[in-house]
Amino acid sequence: MTLDDIRRIAVIGAGQMGSQIAMQAALHGYPVALQDVSAAQLDKALAGNRTQLDKRVAKGKLAAEDRDAALARLEPTSSLEAAAADADFVIEAVVEKLDEKREVFRRLDACAPPRAVLATNSSYIGNSQLAEVTSRPGKVVNMHFFFPPLVMRLVEVVKGEKTSDETVDLTAALARRMGREPVVLRKELPGFLVNRILRAIQTEAYFLLENGVATFADIDRAAELGLNFPLGPFKLADFSGLDIGYYSRLDRYKQTGNPADLPPQALRVRVERGDLGRKTGRGFYDYSSDPPSPVGES
Ligand SMILES: NC(=O)c1ccc[n+]([C@@H]2O[C@H](COP(=O)([O-])OP(=O)(O)OC[C@H]3O[C@@H](n4cnc5c(N)ncnc54)[C@H](O)[C@@H]3O)[C@@H](O)[C@H]2O)c1
Numbered sequence: 001m002t003l004d005d006i007r008r009i010a011v012i013g014a015g016q017m018g019s020q021i022a023m024q025a026a027l028h029g030y031p032v033a034l035q036d037v038s039a040a041q042l043d044k045a046l047a048g049n050r051t052q053l054d055k056r057v058a059k060g061k062l063a064a065e066d067r068d069a070a071l072a073r074l075e076p077t078s079s080l081e082a083a084a085a086d087a088d089f090v091i092e093a094v095v096e097k098l099d100e101k102r103e104v105f106r107r108l109d110a111c112a113p114p115r116a117v118l119a120t121n122s123s124y125i126g127n128s129q130l131a132e133v134t135s136r137p138g139k140v141v142n143m144h145f146f147f148p149p150l151v152m153r154l155v156e157v158v159k160g161e162k163t164s165d166e167t168v169d170l171t172a173a174l175a176r177r178m179g180r181e182p183v184v185l186r187k188e189l190p191g192f193l194v195n196r197i198l199r200a201i202q203t204e205a206y207f208l209l210e211n212g213v214a215t216f217a218d219i220d221r222a223a224e225l226g227l228n229f230p231l232g233p234f235k236l237a238d239f240s241g242l243d244i245g246y247y248s249r250l251d252r253y254k255q256t257g258n259p260a261d262l263p264p265q266a267l268r269v270r271v272e273r274g275d276l277g278r279k280t281g282r283g284f285y286d287y288s289s290d291p292p293s294p295v296g297e298s
Helices: 016-027 039-058 064-072 080-084 098-111 165-177 194-210 216-227 233-240 242-256 265-273
Strands: 009-012 032-035 074-077 089-092 117-120 140-145 154-158 181-185
Touching (some): 009 016, 009 080, 016 140, 032 080, 039 064, 154 165, 233 242
Parallel strands (some): 032 074, 089 117
Antiparallel strands (some): 140 154
């Protein structure tokens, strides 16, 4: 399959990532089926995308007719089978839980056309763990966008144990056609490039916090003022969603059995409370005020 053979895209999961990945593809001319198990989430995704595009129109960066055309290319559905039935390229963006993703890939393999590439937007999970439940491992790949996908230019494309070179090249070409800049990882490694670097920073930040060296707000300030980071590690964790870091650490722990890989206590208590960061209005910081205020001291 060549880039021009990709005529329809399906995005599975219409959360923070899937909604905007679908929008980015639609802005670049693709009809996109956007599927989620939650009808309320689909409504939220469409409303959020409209707001983003309205802002561009107001700033003169997008013509109103191009906004309307792009929004009209989004086809929301609650049926995974309907979304994938005639897709040439599927991007999975459901919650970061291995079992859930494997189930989605099993179903996609059964209902997507044999020519279709099945890509995952997972932040940490290598595609081989998903490819093995399909009959098309050569067509399974990581296509990892960054939050928020309507803004962030990078896409990591990861070649798994069985991913074909053709699939890697096609995925990178699609990323470019969607206005994004791909980097290719020739080896599969959990967390890929950016999140491995990020994890090293966050691991140190949690170490400092849990050993009582400084408050999370001061650790953030130190990284912002001393390293010129646009966001400190705890603000960034809130921005991405605390559940993402939590589940990825749990999965890693399940693989290694190493207690050092368990989610830090400061992360666990917040996720258990349902404080998942910006998306729930509260995480390390409370987003009901502007600027957001730190919640507690540790
Ligand atoms: N948030 C980030 O910064 C970020 C960045 C890059 C990649 N990712 C990855 O993208 C994926 C999605 O993350 P998110 O932040 O959008 O999460 P999210 O919680 O905002 O969205 C996940 C969506 O998937 C839906 N869903 C769950 N199970 C489903 C199923 N079986 N079929 C269809 N829909 C289902 C949920 O209803 C929800 O709307 C994860 O794998 C995550 O690791 C996240």
